[in-house]
Amino acid sequence: MSDADLADQLLTLTRLVQRAEAAPAEAMCLPLLAMLADDGPFRAGEIAAVLGVNPSTVSRQVAGLVRSGLIERRADPEDGRASPLVVTAAGRGILDAERQRRAAQFGDALAGWSPDERARFADLLGCFVRDLQRTGALHGS
Incomplete structure (x- = not known):
């Protein structure tokens, strides 16, 4: 298989995964939620830098996740102006359920x-x- 054929297969895989995204509105924010759960806490600016996206995009996603109770802002004891973001128990529940759903889908595909x-x-x-x-x-x- 050539590199071009491999790239085509990976693009097809990417489209399949994107179509399989969970239905809830927070599905768009699952990568952000996973990042915070696995490697956080992070400030919004740090998230934007790591993901290589516009800070305003992260701010909108963060605001939605905070409103949904999936993440929360914490006071930074070293910098009162900073608000590190952490995943709540509800956020972990959503993330765990999504990971289980995807694992089941992949398990079915590999059966x-x-x-x-x-x-x-x-x-x-x-x-x-x-x-x-x-x-x-x-x-x-």
Whole structure:
């Protein structure tokens, strides 16, 4: 398979994942919620920088998540002007449910694969993701 064929397959995968997004309005904010849950807390400006998006976009998403009770602002003891964002229990519940839903979907898609095929795929996909992160291949795209 050529690099161009691989890129086409990955674009198709991206479209499939985007179509499979959860129905609730907060689905658009799941990457932000996951980032805060896995690596937070972060300030809104830090989130914008890491995600490479406009700070106003992050501000709108943060406001919606705060209104929904999925994240909250905390006082920063070192800088009274800063408000680190953290995921609430409700936010973790939404994120956990979405991760379980996606795991079930992927499990269904791989149901016909042997355990060896699944393990090989997981290993190769893990290597691919690590190399994408290491090289910054998708940064700014």
